[in-house]
Amino acid sequence: MSDSESAIPVTDPFTLFEEWFGEAKASEPNDPNAMALATASESGMPSVRMVLLKGHGTHWGEGGGFVFYTNAQSRKGEEIRANMQASLLFHWKSLRRQIRIEGPLQEVSSEQADAYFHSRPRVSQIGSAASDQSRPLPDRQVYLDRVAALEERYPEGDIPRPPHWTGFLLTPTAVEFWQDRQYRLHDRRRFTRTAPTDGWSNTLLYP
Known part of the structure; x- marks a missing residue:
């Protein structure tokens, strides 16, 4: 691939995520499903911590999404309940790649929470x-x-399962892929949509 070409194809972002995630599972020494979860309180104070991705794909809810589980009485749980939106960040150092995802949250069903808890x-x-x-x-x-x-x-x-131990589904409105390139001339492509049933638009971003 020449330096003038983007290394990030124009495709469905879920498809590209699955490709990159598969490569990360083969190359990352620990927890390729680890992701930074950023939330904010009702007043706007942000916080971030690492959690594990436990489900993803187009079959999760309308528009697809990314699932994690937590104690809803924790700080992150209280912030989620007060402000049902969040951002995720995957950083795979072995591949020199990262993916940023943002969107609204919704709680998974009791049946889904039970199934994962008992797995x-x-x-x-x-x-x-x-x-x-x-x-x-x-x-x-x-x-x-x-x-x-x-x-x-x-x-x-x-x-x-304690009733306050549950899961949340993030349905993305934006997904940004970042690929390291030589001399810090990095490659970034951002996919956006305004609603879960909308198609994706995309653009390259300056690094």
Whole structure:
């Protein structure tokens, strides 16, 4: 490919995401599905943290989307409930690529949340159920004691999903692909749409 050509094709952004994500799963040493999740409070104070992508594609809701799960009583959960929109960032250092995604959020169904919660290792189910995520913890032993109490209460089988442990679907209105190029003459293409049923428009961006 010549330097004058874009390395990012004009295509459906979900298709391109799937291609890049597949390459990341083959090259990233840890958690290729790790993504930065940026939310903001009702007053506009932003915060960002790493979470894991647990579902994606055009089959997720009208217009497709990207799914993650969390304790809705955590800081991120409270910010989401106050301001149902967010941004995601994937950065794959091994590929020198990143993808930025932004759009509104909606909560997944109870059935979807149950299915994912019970697909997790049992110890992870217990850890989530025992955690008051983001709240002050006086001593680590307090948390470990709560884990032990749940293990004793439920000696086998799945743990009931706490009602505040749920998932959210981000339906993108914008997806931006970034590819490192020599001498920092990077390649960027941004796809946008105004509604989930609309087609995508796109443009290259100056790096």
